Amino acid sequence: MVKLTFLISISVLTCNLILSVRVYKRADILKLREEVREMFQHAYDSYLRYAYPYDELRPLSCDGVDTWGSYSLTLIDALDTLAIMGNYSEFNRVVDIVLQKRHFDADINVSVFETNIRIVGGLLSAHLLSHKTGMKLEPGWPCNGPLLRLAEDVAQRLIAAFDTTTGMPYGTINLRSGVPPGETSITCTAGVGTFIIEFGTLSRLTGDPLYEEVAYNALKALYHHRSPIGLLGNHIDVMTGRWTAQDAGIGGGIDSYYEYLVKGAILLEKPELMSMFLEARQSIEKYLKKDDWFVWATMLRGHVTLPVFQSLESYWPGLLSLIGESDAAMRIIHNYHSVWRQYGFTPEVYNLGTGEASSSRESYPLRPELIESIMYLYRDTRDPILLQMGEDILRSIQHSARTPCGYATIKDVRDHRKEDRMESFFLAETTKYLYLLFDPDNFIHNPGVRGTVIDTPNGECVVDLGGYIFNTEAHPIDPNMLYCCHEARQGINISEVYSIYQILEEEDNIKFMTMIEANTNETKITQSNNNNNESAIENKTIDHTEPKERSDENEPEQNQVLIKTESRTGYVNLDGTERENANESNLSDLVKETINKYYNDTINAETQENVKHSAEEPTAGSSQTVEVDDIIVPEKSEVQLPSVTKTKEVMNMLPKVIQDFLNSDWKSKPKCEPQKMLERIRREQKYPDHPDVYKYELLLTPAPSFLQRISLAGEFLNKKQLEL
Ligand code: DMJ
Numbered sequence: 001m002v003k004l005t006f007l008i009s010i011s012v013l014t015c016n017l018i019l020s021v022r023v024y025k026r027a028d029i030l031k032l033r034e035e036v037r038e039m040f041q042h043a044y045d046s047y048l049r050y051a052y053p054y055d056e057l058r059p060l061s062c063d064g065v066d067t068w069g070s071y072s073l074t075l076i077d078a079l080d081t082l083a084i085m086g087n088y089s090e091f092n093r094v095v096d097i098v099l100q101k102r103h104f105d106a107d108i109n110v111s112v113f114e115t116n117i118r119i120v121g122g123l124l125s126a127h128l129l130s131h132k133t134g135m136k137l138e139p140g141w142p143c144n145g146p147l148l149r150l151a152e153d154v155a156q157r158l159i160a161a162f163d164t165t166t167g168m169p170y171g172t173i174n175l176r177s178g179v180p181p182g183e184t185s186i187t188c189t190a191g192v193g194t195f196i197i198e199f200g201t202l203s204r205l206t207g208d209p210l211y212e213e214v215a216y217n218a219l220k221a222l223y224h225h226r227s228p229i230g231l232l233g234n235h236i237d238v239m240t241g242r243w244t245a246q247d248a249g250i251g252g253g254i255d256s257y258y259e260y261l262v263k264g265a266i267l268l269e270k271p272e273l274m275s276m277f278l279e280a281r282q283s284i285e286k287y288l289k290k291d292d293w294f295v296w297a298t299m300l301r302g303h304v305t306l307p308v309f310q311s312l313e314s315y316w317p318g319l320l321s322l323i324g325e326s327d328a329a330m331r332i333i334h335n336y337h338s339v340w341r342q343y344g345f346t347p348e349v350y351n352l353g354t355g356e357a358s359s360s361r362e363s364y365p366l367r368p369e370l371i372e373s374i375m376y377l378y379r380d381t382r383d384p385i386l387l388q389m390g391e392d393i394l395r396s397i398q399h400s401a402r403t404p405c406g407y408a409t410i411k412d413v414r415d416h417r418k419e420d421r422m423e424s425f426f427l428a429e430t431t432k433y434l435y436l437l438f439d440p441d442n443f444i445h446n447p448g449v450r451g452t453v454i455d456t457p458n459g460e461c462v463v464d465l466g467g468y469i470f471n472t473e474a475h476p477i478d479p480n481m482l483y484c485c486h487e488a489r490q491g492i493n494i495s496e497v498y499s500i501y502q503i504l505e506e507e508d509n510i511k512f513m514t515m516i517e518a519n520t521n522e523t524k525i526t527q528s529n530n531n532n533n534e535s536a537i538e539n540k541t542i543d544h545t546e547p548k549e550r551s552d553e554n555e556p557e558q559n560q561v562l563i564k565t566e567s568r569t570g571y572v573n574l575d576g577t578e579r580e581n582a583n584e585s586n587l588s589d590l591v592k593e594t595i596n597k598y599y600n601d602t603i604n605a606e607t608q609e610n611v612k613h614s615a616e617e618p619t620a621g622s623s624q625t626v627e628v629d630d631i632i633v634p635e636k637s638e639v640q641l642p643s644v645t646k647t648k649e650v651m652n653m654l655p656k657v658i659q660d661f662l663n664s665d666w667k668s669k670p671k672c673e674p675q676k677m678l679e680r681i682r683r684e685q686k687y688p689d690h691p692d693v694y695k696y697e698l699l700l701t702p703a704p705s706f707l708q709r710i711s712l713a714g715e716f717l718n719k720k721q722l723e724l
Pocket of ligand 1: 256312367368369425429472473474
């Protein structure tokens with residue numbers, strides 16, 4: 001049980017702190033900001049010098065090591081911090097490096113959770129920030145772009161983890177082959193419920209509903225499996241739905257599930273997620289909260305099992321500030337800060353009964369959670385004590401964690417011994433939140449007073465108005481960007497459309513492109529939105545001129561289908577309606593016919609070449625024509641292929657979506673078929689919608705002031721309020 005005397009002494013300490021608060025002038029704050037910038041730079045430069053391309057820097061050995069996935073994790077995780085600190089040239093340079101990787105195909109097993117929050121989150125955030133850094137943007141951005149495609153490539157590799165009986169994901173996946181054989185079906189709660197920000201963003205930008213629905217389904221599954229008193233356990237079997245660890249708390253193993261309910265509600269305008277959080281919060285307050293601390297208890301009865309504070313729990317006050325409860329949050333953060341002051345760091349586990357660091361969990365791996373909450377609360381309250389708390393954190397890290405080649409994990413907060421590890425979140429989160437605390441003018445803090453107008457295929461769109469939602473790895477997402485991709489909402493994947501143009505423009509395919517052009521009689525791809533406004537991508541540039549008149553009313557329809565069938569995973573729109581597929585054969589016929597012509601020309605050309613060089617070599621016969629299906633379905637053996645190598649070469653140059661579309665047997669089928677999984681989730685409807693889905697009427701507008709308001713005051717408008 002928590003000792004009351006200990007808690008009282010904490011309160012006294014809190015009062016003392018309040019009395020001795022330092023006065024910060026603007027110049028003082030900016031000086032601290034510059035110190036944080038130098039801190040980041042030292043760690044970042046060291047990573048590049050000693051560790052890249054490994055995942056992490058080892059700050060004592062001054063070398064690198066692969067930890068989470070052999071995918072240069074720290075580089076990707078640190079990317080958007082560069083942009084936030086204004087180092088645009090380095091951001092652009094690193095983006096170029098990252099983009100040398102076209103996909104994440106590798107025979108390695110990775111954590112689904114960590115890969116999502118660090119890699120998918122990092123790539124998405126960098127994609128959305130790239131307009132600020134002077135990067136050359138592809139037509140269709142933000143609904144298109146190489147970083148977005150890379151993020152989607154990773155998400156596609158993770159999606160097979162969700163192919164379970166409950167819809168909750170496995171914890172580990174092989175990036176190449178899916179769920180590893182014999183993989184445990186036990187996943188922690190956070191590992192199930194921490195996808196809606198990244199996957200929702202992906203769906204809203206690309207138009208593929210798969211990601212958001214799968215992530216939302218997993219959240220509903222957790223909610224459905226809550227205990228009768230509204231608590232969640234720590235680990236669950238994703239095949240049976242049985243809780244295998246029944247301790248309920250707000251920290252490690254569960255934490256970001258709660259975080260994503262709140263942030264997912266705000267980012268994606270899903271008030272039912274907020275209702276799910278508020279219900280859970282009541283249970284947390286009732287069973288887990290003890291005098292502004294949180295303990296662990298049995299999920300079935302709420303009996304206290306572990307009276308401890310975990311460093312990871314320090315995100316909670318920040319989360320409360322997002323729902324407009326900064327007063328409660330301030331009381332909690334004073335408690336957490338008192339632990340920091342006791343040791344100069346927060347240990348992984350702190351025993352509330354004894355008032356000491358737990359002897360087996362006494363490290364501080366440079367975690368961000370406390371500074372994260374301090375940053376949020378300072379934005380809301382401007383209480384200078386929060387600046388002082390931030391400075392305490394900065395001082396401790398500088399004093400005890402700095403090494404000649406980076407910053408080291410503190411192995412034991414009691415004696416500040418160091419350990420040879422610098423997790424990537426030090427550059428993604430800890431330094432970022434510290435910097436943002438001390439940078440009052442940062443664009444991230446924009447309270448909706450400035451914006452940037454960008455051109456999209458659908459017209460102008462105002463972004464960068466603030467209200468950024470940070471994923472749990474501190475990668476910010478601009479909510480307004482999600483409303484720029486109107487065509488994505490109609491199931492059109494701009495990224496894929498652009499890919500096709502890009503492929504067609506490659507030297508070897510000029511002929512192919514010309515033929516497509518000849519077939520379509522015009523070079524542009526158009527689509528209509530619901531209001532019959534039209535936009536066009538023409539020769540890779542966005543055309544905002546008046547729509548051109550068409551002689552044939554049906555023709556645009558054909559072109560529209562050309563775009564709609566690009567979706568990688570399906571035939572359903574974001575709103576769940578079926579996609580039109582009546583004219584799909586038109587595209588099929590068109591592409592097949594074009595490839596036929598291309599190959600027949602190639603064959604003829606090759607035949608003539610062959611005749612010239614070797615009379616013995618078998619020729620395809622100048623009169624023989626070859627059907628596309630013959631080329632890509634080798635089983636039809638009566639047809640002699642002109643050049644298998646050449647065929648494969650060119651086929652590989654086509655976007656995956658066209659390859660799949662032309663012939664799904666071209667490659668062996670993946671074990672998990674995402675579209676089928678999505679259809680199954682929709683058909684089964686295992687988990688009913690939260691009743692509050694229908695209770696609220698959100699302002700369906702990208703209005704930034706609204707986003708600002710809900711993020712600061714934490715409120716949604718319900719129907720009754722609107723009526724009044
Ligand atoms: C980060 O990877 C994320 O913040 C995650 O949610 C929790 N753990 C680390 C930081 O402590």
